[in-house]
Amino acid sequence: MSHFGNPEIIEEEVDILIIGGGMAACGAATEIMRWTGDIGLKIKLVDKAAMARSGAVAMGLSAINTYMGENDPADYVRYVRGDLMGIIREDLVYDVGRHVDSSVHLFEEWGLPIWKQKGNEGKKLTEGGKPVRSGRWQIMINGESYKWIVAEAAKKSLGPANIQEHVFIVRLITDENDPKRVAGAVGFSVRENKIYVYKFKACLLAAGGAVNVYRPRSVGEGIGRAWYPVWNAGSTYAMAAECGAEMTLMENRFVPTRFKDGYGPVGAWFLLFKAKTMNAFGEDYQAKNYGILADNGYDAYAAGPKMGTCLRNHMMIKEMKDGRGPIFIDTPTAMANLAKNMTPEEIKHLEAEAWEDFLDMTIGQCGVWAGENIEPDKEMSEIMPSEPYLLGSHAGCAGLWVSGPGDIPGTPDHYHWGYNRMTTVKGLFTAGDGVGASGHKFSSGSHVEGRIAAKAMVQFVLDNKDWKPRMSRSTKELAEEVYRPVKTFLKYKDYTTAIDVNPRYITPKMYQLRLQKIMDEYVAGISTLYQTNAKMLEIAEKKLEMLREDGGKMRAKDLHELLRAWENYHRMITATAHMKHIQFREESRYPGYYYRTDFMNIDDENWKCFVNSTYNRDTGKWTIKKVPYVQLVKPDDSEPEGIKRPAAKV
Amino acid sequence: MPTFVYMTRCDGCGHCVDICPSDIMHIDKTYRRALNIEPNMCWECYSCVKACPQNAIDCRGYADFAPLGHSVRVLREEEKGTISWKIKFRNGHEKNFVSPITTKPWGEAIPRLADLPPPDEEALNSPLLTYEPEALKVDSGLPTISKDQFKQGVYY
Numbered sequence: 001m002s003h004f005g006n007p008e009i010i011e012e013e014v015d016i017l018i019i020g021g022g023m024a025a026c027g028a029a030t031e032i033m034r035w036t037g038d039i040g041l042k043i044k045l046v047d048k049a050a051m052a053r054s055g056a057v058a059m060g061l062s063a064i065n066t067y068m069g070e071n072d073p074a075d076y077v078r079y080v081r082g083d084l085m086g087i088i089r090e091d092l093v094y095d096v097g098r099h100v101d102s103s104v105h106l107f108e109e110w111g112l113p114i115w116k117q118k119g120n121e122g123k124k125l126t127e128g129g130k131p132v133r134s135g136r137w138q139i140m141i142n143g144e145s146y147k148w149i150v151a152e153a154a155k156k157s158l159g160p161a162n163i164q165e166h167v168f169i170v171r172l173i174t175d176e177n178d179p180k181r182v183a184g185a186v187g188f189s190v191r192e193n194k195i196y197v198y199k200f201k202a203c204l205l206a207a208g209g210a211v212n213v214y215r216p217r218s219v220g221e222g223i224g225r226a227w228y229p230v231w232n233a234g235s236t237y238a239m240a241a242e243c244g245a246e247m248t249l250m251e252n253r254f255v256p257t258r259f260k261d262g263y264g265p266v267g268a269w270f271l272l273f274k275a276k277t278m279n280a281f282g283e284d285y286q287a288k289n290y291g292i293l294a295d296n297g298y299d300a301y302a303a304g305p306k307m308g309t310c311l312r313n314h315m316m317i318k319e320m321k322d323g324r325g326p327i328f329i330d331t332p333t334a335m336a337n338l339a340k341n342m343t344p345e346e347i348k349h350l351e352a353e354a355w356e357d358f359l360d361m362t363i364g365q366c367g368v369w370a371g372e373n374i375e376p377d378k379e380m381s382e383i384m385p386s387e388p389y390l391l392g393s394h395a396g397c398a399g400l401w402v403s404g405p406g407d408i409p410g411t412p413d414h415y416h417w418g419y420n421r422m423t424t425v426k427g428l429f430t431a432g433d434g435v436g437a438s439g440h441k442f443s444s445g446s447h448v449e450g451r452i453a454a455k456a457m458v459q460f461v462l463d464n465k466d467w468k469p470r471m472s473r474s475t476k477e478l479a480e481e482v483y484r485p486v487k488t489f490l491k492y493k494d495y496t497t498a499i500d501v502n503p504r505y506i507t508p509k510m511y512q513l514r515l516q517k518i519m520d521e522y523v524a525g526i527s528t529l530y531q532t533n534a535k536m537l538e539i540a541e542k543k544l545e546m547l548r549e550d551g552g553k554m555r556a557k558d559l560h561e562l563l564r565a566w567e568n569y570h571r572m573i574t575a576t577a578h579m580k581h582i583q584f585r586e587e588s589r590y591p592g593y594y595y596r597t598d599f600m601n602i603d604d605e606n607w608k609c610f611v612n613s614t615y616n617r618d619t620g621k622w623t624i625k626k627v628p629y630v631q632l633v634k635p636d637d638s639e640p641e642g643i644k645r646p647a648a649k650v
Numbered sequence: 651m652p653t654f655v656y657m658t659r660c661d662g663c664g665h666c667v668d669i670c671p672s673d674i675m676h677i678d679k680t681y682r683r684a685l686n687i688e689p690n691m692c693w694e695c696y697s698c699v700k701a702c703p704q705n706a707i708d709c710r711g712y713a714d715f716a717p718l719g720h721s722v723r724v725l726r727e728e729e730k731g732t733i734s735w736k737i738k739f740r741n742g743h744e745k746n747f748v749s750p751i752t753t754k755p756w757g758e759a760i761p762r763l764a765d766l767p768p769p770d771e772e773a774l775n776s777p778l779l780t781y782e783p784e785a786l787k788v789d790s791g792l793p794t795i796s797k798d799q800f801k802q803g804v805y806y
């Protein structure tokens with residue numbers, strides 16, 4: 001009989017393993033059956049949670065942020081590179097742009113309610129129904145069940161026998177003969193005492209981005225109300241890194257400015273309701289601080305009000321630094337302006353829209369408002385830049401270096417090695433938050449990218465039909481490693497009288513707090529207002545190395561804590577990558593997200609390029625290098641000067 | 651707003667345990683009822699609240715910043731295809747909202763891949779995904795970057 005100290009080992013060989021059950025994985029699961037249904041490849045999807053509500057879309061969304069419609073995908077490329085300070089993989093972004101609408105149209109087909117303009121009600125997008133746009137790329141939805149609907153399609157396509165929920169994948173294992181090729185993965189059930197070992201020809205790693213790597217602004221229960229969902233622990237980046245995959249732009253991060261404490265979204269307020277922000281004295285600090293962008297050459301990435309999201313943060317942080325906070329969002333004036341020409345009925349509808357925007361995707365914000373008696377049409381709210389998160393599909397672009405589609409003319413060789421969305425490790429694919437240098441995909445772009453990767457994986461598997469995966473580690477070794485925190489606990493728990501304080505081990509919770517303290521204080525977290533320098537990074541490096549060593553001493557008193565232990569291990573690897581990249585890039589490319597105070601300028605001549613890294617799990621060593629950025633889409637007149645500058649010579 | 655479970659309503663069915671993306675809803679072995687074992691890992695996504703057949707779960711605002719006395723309650727009615735919210739302010743003020751969650755009956759409007767003709771080699775090797783190009787609502791093929799949109803020297 002299996003028990004806590006002695007798990008049952010389940011081994012399975014499949015053709016393709018999908019790790020994760022979020023937007024990207026659901027896209028992959030739906031698409032893949034089209035190409036394998038008739039040839040009978042074996043597919044398995046593994047999610048740490050239940051697909052109907054797993055990932056960033058668990059609670060729903062109120063907008064689909066990437067929909068081309070009438071737009072040219074080339075303009076989408078321009079928008080993304082403008083927001084991400086000039087350095088993106090334009091082949092990947094274009095690829096998302098040219099496919100993304102097909103996913104959105106499928107969502108509508110499956111039942112997702114998409115708002116239509118007056119007179120277009122009931123008319124599908126594909127029938128020419130005009131969506132309600134909150135911005136050039138965004139469309140409004142009633143998205144409480146967005147994930148439910150997308151997961152239903154994925155589950156029905158794949159079939160229940162090919163889905164394994166509540167299994168957390170811990171690591172990938174390379175091939176016995178080829179260290180640059182993936183052959184297997186190991187994980188454990190969070191419900192039963194079972195370890196799962198999968199062998200496969202190809203794998204889609206789509207386990208989202210990373211949260212709680214940094215000390216959050218809230219320190220009690222409110223830790224749970226991070227902007228980014230607390231269950232995405234950097235598994236994508238950590239597992240890929242440990243398998244030897246090249247990462248790119250891991251120095252990039254996302255620091256969303258949101259309603260304070262509840263982290264309610266501001267997108268609809270800014271774009272749809274046209275709300276304005278101000279400092280404590282009612283001043284329009286954005287207008288006032290526009291000039292400071294020139295101090296360090298940041299103005300090269302601003303063209304009037306068009307600028308990278310980080311630069312908007314920069315102007316706000318200046319106010320906070322100078323003691324002119326808090327920053328307010330003037331919701332009453334926005335509502336009053338909109339209501340001017342409205343009937344009472346329409347005003348009521350407008351108010352409902354404002355609340356439903358939160359109820360669909362950040363319910364907690366409604367709780368904060370209700371608790372503080374704030375009615376947005378009567379009282380302003382504070383906004384605040386959050387703690388940093390790492391992700392690749394929202395307004396950030398950390399992630400893995402992948403091959404592009406290859407059929408876009410002008411694609412340089414180093415952007416393309418055969419299979420779309422394959423990493424530098426043979427057989428290992430990624431999508432959504434996993435793909436680096438291609439942000440602003442959002443829910444729809446992540447879904448379609450999962451579909452793109454799925455098709456490419458099938459091609460890869462068909463080209464490698466006769467290849468048999470053989471793992472470079474034995475099952476026994478892997479099982480021991482995965483359950484080490486359990487063994488540690490059982491072995492030492494009676495050594496002291498209180499199980500949480502014991503010199504032989506560290507609890508996952510303390511491990512997480514230690515990581516967060518290091519990252520916050522030395523690697524540009526909130527407590528230094530996002531500032532760091534070479535000396536701070538040197539100290540962080542030393543502390544992180546010791547933290548890595550102590551990773552083997554985490555304990556797990558039950559399966560839930562085993563989950564937390566491995567999540568925190570993944571956070572630690574992800575954090576280390578982030579730190580190493582920030583250390584390497586000697587400029588402040590993303591002011592407002594983080595500052596290198598010893599290199600405050602944007603330095604295009606030397607740094608308009610990618611920074612890529614690889615990690616060696618056996619030696620603990622990181623290798624970091626510059627990789628040339630190649631511009632494919634011609635800059636147009638509306639883009640700022642920085643975009644038009646030549647790339648750094650690498 | 652971490653979740654909490656009403657002692658008298660929960661029957662220990664475990665729906666919340668299955669659905670929680672954060673693995674924090676567990677069944678207490680003594681009381682045989684659900685509880686939130688790690689409130690500071692609760693994103694307050696309401697997945698469990700919505701899934702509970704007994705309406706036995708609610709949220710109370712994160713105690714480290716939300717003043718007491720308010721509530722945000724939800725009823726997700728799958729058959730009706732609606733979600734209803736009742737928001738109560740600390741000062742007693744109330745707001746109610748209802749919105750649709752789907753336009754189709756559940757489980758029917760799903761991809762029917764088996765109805766499509768089996769793909770040939772050419773289809774497999776093209777960049778087109780399932781239902782494309784029709785699903786893209788473009789007349790033919792994938793969008794391409796027109797010549798004049800390319801950066802000079804990159805192409806043409």
Ligand SMILES: Cc1cc2nc3c(=O)[nH]c(=O)nc-3n(C[C@H](O)[C@H](O)[C@H](O)COP(=O)(O)OP(=O)(O)OC[C@H]3O[C@@H](n4cnc5c(N)ncnc54)[C@H](O)[C@@H]3O)c2cc1C
Nearest residue numbers: 020021022023024048055056065169207208432433442443
């Ligand atoms: C707060 C917030 C608001 C957003 N708002 C919008 C919006 O309004 N409009 C929009 O279009 N997009 C929005 N997005 C973006 C969108 O949610 C993401 O782009 C999208 O979910 C990314 O898809 P993904 O599959 O990469 O990750 P996710 O959808 O997050 O999926 C990750 C999956 O991996 C699983 N997983 C994680 N670790 C493991 C492991 N070790 N083993 C097994 N499984 C694992 C998780 O359970 C989950 O299923 C928002 C995102 C956030 C965070």
